Amino acid sequence: MSAYLARRGFHALIVLAVMSFLIYTLMGLMPGDPIDIMLSSEPDMTTEDAARLRALYGLDQPLVARYLNWLSALLSGDPGYSRLHGQPVFDVIGPAVLNTAKLIGAAFVLAAAIGVGLGLVAGAMPRSLRDYAINIIAFAGISVPPFWVALLLILVFAVALGWLPAGGMNLDGTLGGELRHLALPVLALTVASVGGYTRYTRAAVIEAMRQDYIRTARAKGLNGFQVVVGHAMRNAMIPVVTLMALDVGTLFSGALITETVFAYPGMGKLIFDAIMGNDFNLALVALLLATFMTLAGNLLGDLGYVALDPRVRLDEGTGR
Amino acid sequence: MTGLAAAVPERRVLVRLADHTPALLGGLILFVTAIACFSAPLVEGLLGIDADAVNLFNRFQPPGDGHPLGTDEIGRDVLVRLLQGGQVSLLVGLSAAFVAALIGTLVGVCAGYFGGWLDSLLMRVTDGVIALPLLPLLIVLAAIDLEKLGIPAEIAGSEQMSLYRIVFIVSIAGWTTVARIVRGTTLSLKQRTFVRAAVSLGAGPGHIILRHLLPNLASPIIVATTLSVGNIILLESVLSFLGLGIQPPVPSWGNLLTNAQELIWQAPMLAVYPGLAIFVTVISFNLLGDGLQDALDPRSTA
Amino acid sequence: MTILLHRIWPVLALVLALFGNAAPARSGDLVIGITQYPTTLHPLINAMMSKSYTHAMTRRPLMTFDPDWNLTCLLCTEIPTFENGRAEREKTPTGQTGVALTFTLHPDAVWADDVPVSSQDVVFTWEVGKHPQSGVAAGETYNQILAIDVVDEKTFVMHIDRLAFDYNDFAGFDILPDHVERSIFEADPANYKSRTAFDTDSLNPGLYHGPYVIAEKVSGSHIALERNPLWWGDAPAFDRIVVRAVENTSALEANLLSGSIDMIAGEVGMNIDQALAFSKRFGNRFNVVHRSGLVYEHIDLNLDNPILADVRVRRALVHAIDREAISMQLFAGRQPVAASNVNPLDSMHDGALQTLEYDVRKAEALLAEAGWDRLRDGVRVNAAGDRLSLEFMTTAGNRTRELVQQVLQSQWARVGIEVRIVNEPARVFFGKTLTERLFTGLAMFAWISAPESLPRTTLHSSHIPDPSNGFGGQNFTGFRNAEVDRLIDEIELELDRDRRRALWSRMQEIYIDQVPVIPLYFRANSYILPPWLDGVTPTGHQFPSTLWVEHWRDNR
Numbered sequence A: 001m002s003a004y005l006a007r008r009g010f011h012a013l014i015v016l017a018v019m020s021f022l023i024y025t026l027m028g029l030m031p032g033d034p035i036d037i038m039l040s041s042e043p044d045m046t047t048e049d050a051a052r053l054r055a056l057y058g059l060d061q062p063l064v065a066r067y068l069n070w071l072s073a074l075l076s077g078d079p080g081y082s083r084l085h086g087q088p089v090f091d092v093i094g095p096a097v098l099n100t101a102k103l104i105g106a107a108f109v110l111a112a113a114i115g116v117g118l119g120l121v122a123g124a125m126p127r128s129l130r131d132y133a134i135n136i137i138a139f140a141g142i143s144v145p146p147f148w149v150a151l152l153l154i155l156v157f158a159v160a161l162g163w164l165p166a167g168g169m170n171l172d173g174t175l176g177g178e179l180r181h182l183a184l185p186v187l188a189l190t191v192a193s194v195g196g197y198t199r200y201t202r203a204a205v206i207e208a209m210r211q212d213y214i215r216t217a218r219a220k221g222l223n224g225f226q227v228v229v230g231h232a233m234r235n236a237m238i239p240v241v242t243l244m245a246l247d248v249g250t251l252f253s254g255a256l257i258t259e260t261v262f263a264y265p266g267m268g269k270l271i272f273d274a275i276m277g278n279d280f281n282l283a284l285v286a287l288l289l290a291t292f293m294t295l296a297g298n299l300l301g302d303l304g305y306v307a308l309d310p311r312v313r314l315d316e317g318t319g320r
Numbered sequence B: 001m002t003g004l005a006a007a008v009p010e011r012r013v014l015v016r017l018a019d020h021t022p023a024l025l026g027g028l029i030l031f032v033t034a035i036a037c038f039s040a041p042l043v044e045g046l047l048g049i050d051a052d053a054v055n056l057f058n059r060f061q062p063p064g065d066g067h068p069l070g071t072d073e074i075g076r077d078v079l080v081r082l083l084q085g086g087q088v089s090l091l092v093g094l095s096a097a098f099v100a101a102l103i104g105t106l107v108g109v110c111a112g113y114f115g116g117w118l119d120s121l122l123m124r125v126t127d128g129v130i131a132l133p134l135l136p137l138l139i140v141l142a143a144i145d146l147e148k149l150g151i152p153a154e155i156a157g158s159e160q161m162s163l164y165r166i167v168f169i170v171s172i173a174g175w176t177t178v179a180r181i182v183r184g185t186t187l188s189l190k191q192r193t194f195v196r197a198a199v200s201l202g203a204g205p206g207h208i209i210l211r212h213l214l215p216n217l218a219s220p221i222i223v224a225t226t227l228s229v230g231n232i233i234l235l236e237s238v239l240s241f242l243g244l245g246i247q248p249p250v251p252s253w254g255n256l257l258t259n260a261q262e263l264i265w266q267a268p269m270l271a272v273y274p275g276l277a278i279f280v281t282v283i284s285f286n287l288l289g290d291g292l293q294d295a296l297d298p299r300s301t302a
Numbered sequence C: 001m002t003i004l005l006h007r008i009w010p011v012l013a014l015v016l017a018l019f020g021n022a023a024p025a026r027s028g029d030l031v032i033g034i035t036q037y038p039t040t041l042h043p044l045i046n047a048m049m050s051k052s053y054t055h056a057m058t059r060r061p062l063m064t065f066d067p068d069w070n071l072t073c074l075l076c077t078e079i080p081t082f083e084n085g086r087a088e089r090e091k092t093p094t095g096q097t098g099v100a101l102t103f104t105l106h107p108d109a110v111w112a113d114d115v116p117v118s119s120q121d122v123v124f125t126w127e128v129g130k131h132p133q134s135g136v137a138a139g140e141t142y143n144q145i146l147a148i149d150v151v152d153e154k155t156f157v158m159h160i161d162r163l164a165f166d167y168n169d170f171a172g173f174d175i176l177p178d179h180v181e182r183s184i185f186e187a188d189p190a191n192y193k194s195r196t197a198f199d200t201d202s203l204n205p206g207l208y209h210g211p212y213v214i215a216e217k218v219s220g221s222h223i224a225l226e227r228n229p230l231w232w233g234d235a236p237a238f239d240r241i242v243v244r245a246v247e248n249t250s251a252l253e254a255n256l257l258s259g260s261i262d263m264i265a266g267e268v269g270m271n272i273d274q275a276l277a278f279s280k281r282f283g284n285r286f287n288v289v290h291r292s293g294l295v296y297e298h299i300d301l302n303l304d305n306p307i308l309a310d311v312r313v314r315r316a317l318v319h320a321i322d323r324e325a326i327s328m329q330l331f332a333g334r335q336p337v338a339a340s341n342v343n344p345l346d347s348m349h350d351g352a353l354q355t356l357e358y359d360v361r362k363a364e365a366l367l368a369e370a371g372w373d374r375l376r377d378g379v380r381v382n383a384a385g386d387r388l389s390l391e392f393m394t395t396a397g398n399r400t401r402e403l404v405q406q407v408l409q410s411q412w413a414r415v416g417i418e419v420r421i422v423n424e425p426a427r428v429f430f431g432k433t434l435t436e437r438l439f440t441g442l443a444m445f446a447w448i449s450a451p452e453s454l455p456r457t458t459l460h461s462s463h464i465p466d467p468s469n470g471f472g473g474q475n476f477t478g479f480r481n482a483e484v485d486r487l488i489d490e491i492e493l494e495l496d497r498d499r500r501r502a503l504w505s506r507m508q509e510i511y512i513d514q515v516p517v518i519p520l521y522f523r524a525n526s527y528i529l530p531p532w533l534d535g536v537t538p539t540g541h542q543f544p545s546t547l548w549v550e551h552w553r554d555n556r
Helices: A002-029 A034-041 A045-055 A062-075 A088-126 A130-141 A146-160 A175-211 A212-219 A224-247 A258-260 A268-275 A279-306 B010-019 B021-038 B040-047 B077-114 B115-129 B134-145 B159-175 B176-190 B193-200 B205-243 B253-263 B268-296 C001-018 C049-058 C119-129 C178-187 C189-195 C250-257 C272-282 C311-319 C325-331 C360-369 C399-414 C426-434 C482-493 C499-514 C545-552
Strands: C027-033 C064-065 C071-073 C086-091 C097-106 C145-149 C153-160 C212-218 C222-227 C241-246 C287-300 C374-376 C379-381 C389-393 C420-423 C441-447 C517-529
Touching: A002 A062, A002 A279, A002 B115, A002 B134, A034 A045, A034 C426, A062 A279, A062 C086, A088 A130, A088 A224, A088 A279, A088 B159, A088 C325, A130 A175, A130 B021, A130 B268, A146 A175, A146 A258, A146 B205, A146 B253, A146 B268, A146 C250, A175 A224, A175 A258, A175 C426, A212 C426, A224 A279, A224 C374, A258 A268, A268 A279, A268 B134, A279 B115, A279 B134, A279 C441, B021 B040, B021 B077, B021 C119, B077 B115, B077 B176, B077 B205, B077 B253, B115 B176, B134 B159, B176 B205, B176 C545, B205 B253, B205 B268, B253 B268, B253 C420, C001 C145, C027 C250, C049 C212, C049 C222, C049 C241, C071 C287, C071 C517, C119 C178, C178 C189, C212 C250, C250 C272, C272 C287, C272 C399, C311 C360, C311 C517, C325 C399, C325 C517, C360 C389, C389 C399, C399 C420, C399 C441, C426 C441, C441 C517, C482 C499
Parallel strands: C027 C241, C389 C420, C389 C441
Antiparallel strands: C064 C071, C086 C097, C097 C153, C145 C153, C212 C222, C222 C241, C287 C441, C287 C517, C374 C379
16 A cells, blocks of 8 residues: 555656656746736837846756756755736735635535536436437537637626626625535536536436345336435445546646636636746746645545445555 | 447347437438538539639628528638538548548557567557546647658648648557457457467468457447547547647638637527538547447347 | 426526625626736735736836826826936946936825835835846846935935936836835745735735735735825726636626626737627727837847748738738728837837738739749749748647738748648747747747837847847847848937937837848727726736726716
């Protein structure tokens, strides 16, 4: 077990190291540096100003040297300052992670609850009218452009009906206000992710229903739904747990589109702006954090898999 | 998931697919959509209009009067633009899915067939790519400067470049699913008698992969690819929303929709058409893929 | 299933009761929607419109241009001139003619922590501005100041190293609080940009001296302002102003319609065509005000391209396009066609000059004269068989520009000019393509300028970017005209307004005749205001309307 964990941890480190270099290089390949971007908004800047600022931000050094500087600083515990925000990187990331966790966490729970419920119903009676209907709903959610859904929700619930705020952070500090402001973005995210859970659960239930012990249960006269809830659910949960674990990473990488449309300051928007604004420190640390959490989620998923299914043993990490 | 597809004879696949109403419907819709989109020049000729011709004095016309769906914000025919956008979106979706499948198959077969350190390496790379936060990476890739990579300026600067760029970006990020499926299937095929027999008869790896493995890998690959086309069309619309997708004047459903959402109060239908087109097409691809999966999986309860 | 539904209804009702109707806006509050969240809040580092818009309510620059485009004091008492004796010619240590300007700060001006705004703050600001490591971008403003003599707490004399026509223009000169920032700056100048109290301690009242102070800051979302009890000017109407950032403009509109925000700022708000569409639909519920301003939308022509080197082709390009129709049809006439780079509202504008009108025949005649006299596949070719084909670039994702671009492409196609559209993300376009002059044909973008701003960096031949000068300067067209160079130098040193106007007039004449740039229009800002809000006066230049926020009135 511990050898397994050590190996997984080692692999994760390699992935993180390779990725940090990759992202640094790719961002370096983006045209123009931060100073060029500044130039376009400050007509009074001179060439000397630009050269002076490049030196100040260390942009006059070659990319690899900058990467090594950054890496050694990070390893010595200094993630540096965000150039855009003029603050320590974690001071910027902290609130964004919290916001994103609230938003995506809520959507995560809601989508899983609805998705598993629908999946159980559909899987209990495959090829029934109800199954078809649920299938179509599941596919519909994952087949719409997410920004279209978000705008539609705003138009209906905020503009036409006036029930909920169109977006942004809560200003009045009450729990009710907080919930009201979260409602639409959470709904938008749920629409997009409920389909995945439904489909997985449905497939898992169908698979489980083929097992002998289920056949026995049916032969005893239990109806489909009782069988599903009483017997098939545990087995059916295995792939669902895996899927949920895989989604842990998104808690930290955020939901760019939803955050943009609902003006919600989460990780997705933060990372996007950091990349577009060439804020190396911020973009890298945020992306590494998200990747790390995804890897951790994968590991969690694999461990959960083992815990739920005694037939599976841990080996090279190809359990899935 | 990695069903032993070879066990299902072709004729039965068709029968099973025909039984699968949603899949059939999806396939039919896709067929009609594709025909319609690629007959855009024909429609242009029939209507006697030029979709690129701007007419500032004929903006936001309602349907009718030679424009079946009206005109857009600079007086172009909405129907023809929509069909042309469909061509681009479908092309991007299909070619990116194809390239991704190609890469995925190559990686998967190599990993599965040769095994050992190559398998370990390739699968670690695959895991790594899966762990990457996709959207931010796509953003970086969409913004990098091709000339810094040594691509000549005349290619990097052509009107179609954004199209190739998207295909490239999506396929280098999207091959992992196919790779995993193919590897799994290859591993199990390797144990089957016909492969073992071929090996014992002295066939080289190239021969075995081409003649024995690939034909049997076809169905899972087709299923995965079909399912991914829809996702890619969606992804293109998201990139367009971020300003990093297909660039005008080349129309795509994604950029038509993105442009139209700013005009939602003036001409809501301009947003409804491409939005619906994306929705219907993507859901059709998903239903078709789902149906294919069921039909090709011998264990499924048809 | 039906039973289930019956059970769900009470739950739904409960949920709706919890959410209730949209929160009623507290009276005395104003929520302003903008499209960009200001990143760093330091006034001198990284200029952003959303930052100046917000800070104009919490801080005041030394002076500014008012809505009628006249220079006016905000923190000072009187603008130094030779007539009032506050400006005096003097010799600089290097023997040049310089000028000494005497300023007096407003006697009641005080930071919100009850420390007077003093001459010492000005000196500190200058020290930061000229320090090479402070991170202040435009160093020139501070480097031209040779010395500042502090006369008393409120009076100081600035010694400037030159005497130019705009010698007393310190519009937008922002002052930093010596008592809060000096210790931070002096401890580590190189890291001042990331240690400044503006970002680490944004709610510190000592940073502000305007009618409002910052009461809450949620990065990426909003900034809430509350009254400054020590504000010395007219009392503002609102107790609390929230500036809320919603980047997606459709969502911004929806926020307005649903009551989450009260108004949309014109300075960092919606595109004109979007605002026009909005006012058509909701003009009865909101006041939509358009103000044309100093943002000059135009197309730079690369004069090193052999096709464009011929002035006849450049003139033909202008004759071939119907800019009037674009302005009328797409912008309802709210964005007037530009004749040259000088805004009609600018006092240096010469409206009597003959401009190049829309005349397709003239365009065709000029092209034929330039040797492009035969057609092949609808595109003109010359005797050598070259096609009259040009590349047309702009910033990708700017919908208005993309629309205009496609209209122009279609109009040029009518006279046989093939134009290929190749757009790039703004950061590529501004970061590299323009600055390194990599565009081969046409490049559409905008200049933001101040009233009577001299086009030295954009038209003077010494400002053509190339590798030898490290791609400095913004004369992207590669325009070389000895007379324009001379005019720019003369205007800079000409203190007499009328003589200056004559020089400006000649410069506009050459600009129109030589067409280094195709002028399109001056962009308009669109303000969407609730009917109960009075007193918002759009300025049309880069100094925002919030500089007069204390004159806004709430008529609810």
